[in-house]
Amino acid sequence: MKIDKGNSKHWIYLLRSLLIIIITLPVSVLRTKKNLILYGHKLNGNLSALYDFVNDQNLNFDIFFLTMDPRYYRQLKEEGKNVLHMGSVSDMARVARAGAIITDHGMHTLILYRLFTSIRFIDVWHGLSYKGFDAQTFKHLHGHDETWVQSETMREFYVNKFGFSENQVKVTGYGRADRLILGQYDRSAILEKYRLPDRKTILLAPTWTQDDKNRSILPFGVSLEAFFDAMEEVGKKKSATVIFRTHLNSGDSINVDHYDHIRVMPSSLYPVAEEFLFITDLLVTDWSSIATDYLVLKRPTLFLDVPAPFAKGFTLGPEHRFGEIVTSMDEMIKSIDTYINDQPLFLSKYEQKMIHTLSASYGSTIDGKARERYLLHLKRILNITDKC
Structure with missing residues (x-):
């Protein structure tokens, strides 16, 4: 959900989610590695690519899209998607137990989980080409464990211009492009x-x-x-x-x-x-x-x-x-x-x-295997072996 600063309802949603996250922080001690949460404006782009790949391949992960928009929550529910709402204490208790939260456009109040829990935070962005950015643009993501980018050239931008450390930036390709390529x-x-x-x-x-x-x-x-x-x-x-x-x-x-x-x-x-x-x-x-x-x-x-x-x-x-x-x-x-x-x-x-x-x-990633690399990196960062 994109926050409209002039919309009072959006401020209510943010405040409510903030309070619920504070309530659920203690639940994070029950963290489950294979519980994945996706967060962005919409379930599309790289988030959707990962969501569909996990479900289509019958991989042993529980994956959910999280939203604070009640209307979009109902829409996804009707479509049969695994969706959680930031206004629900029980839903946010599941988020608090996540192994990883994967974002593609900021995190809003979820920053509390990044600050006070051991949940892994990963960003996959949603589109990057012509528009110029600087370190200030991505300041809110500098605390993420990793950010996944589509090419070696993009990695250089993230490290040399956008303020990320070399260890944070992994070249994976763009999951959203896989099915087009293939x-x-x-x-x-x-x-x-x-x-x-x-x-x-x-x-x-x-x-x-x-x-x-x-x-x-x-x-x-x-x-x-x-x-x-x-x-x-x-x-x-x-x-x-x-x-x-x-x-x-x-x-x-x-x-x-x-x-x-x-x-x-x-x-x-x-x-x-x-x-x-x-x-x-x-x-x-x-x-x-x-x-x-x-x-x-x-x-x-x-x-x-x-x-x-x-x-x-x-x-x-x-x-x-x-x-x-x-x-x-x-x-x-x-x-x-x-x-x-x-x-x-x-x-x-x-x-x-x-x-x-x-x-x-795209560099070396123009092979339609970005989603596979997403999973490999997830398993690595969560310390999951195939036997788990």
Whole structure:
């Protein structure tokens, strides 16, 4: 759950969880190594990859997603997920007995468990590419036992720029990318799940305002109506579905339902990005980390030539934008028309750039085995042998 500092309910949730954690601290002496807790905004990304892998492989772990959002808790319950609520004393007693708590975006009041118990804390982050960070950004994670990153290059950033010690940072790969790398999704099942037609798919996925609060997520100064009118024409011409997917931090307020070829599917309501990436034939983005997630598929990618909204510069710089950079709506439409049905042409122009960015983003981990490495590192840090 992302905390809204202007929402009084969120402050109540935080205070309640703080009090319950204090109550349950003594229970931590009954710690169970194979009790795993996942904590983040949503059960998606690397957390979801680990959750699904543990359950699909019938591994001998008890794994739960923890949330302080009562509505999201009920949703996950209805979906049959193992979920715990931070407003429940009994649920938090289970958390207090965890062997490890694995985060991907901060920990809020869970910091008390890190300070006063022997629970292991691990961070897997949720997306890291273009946006620049510094040690202050990750100060709240410096007390974690470990942080797992996707490549050797990223490890260098964490150690040399973000303030982590060498012993803290382990190269594992990105679990969320494994199934994309291995082609383990079913296109027909995804289309059926989201009620999408079986035709070419264009994914528009801009990042949020980030550090530029006056920034529009629409490019080139166009209005919402003009942008969607133009994309509807693209959809008609190419017999394609255009999916407009806003970032979690952009909310879900855009509502357009009078277009035949456009679907607005924000990440706040449709959190599993990898399913959309798998069915996408061409991605249009700006500075979003979704680009490096999509990169493993080596499919056409267009980058909008708009200012980067990052106050602290770059992690991976602009040279790692591995596709066509478009400077206007006309150029974007022309490039979609060029590449939507011609992946070989795109690769002939940009494959070397793709390889360069793949090396930086994934390095030696571009093998679909990140989830296996997660488990190996978990067993090591928890001192679990296969005989346990």
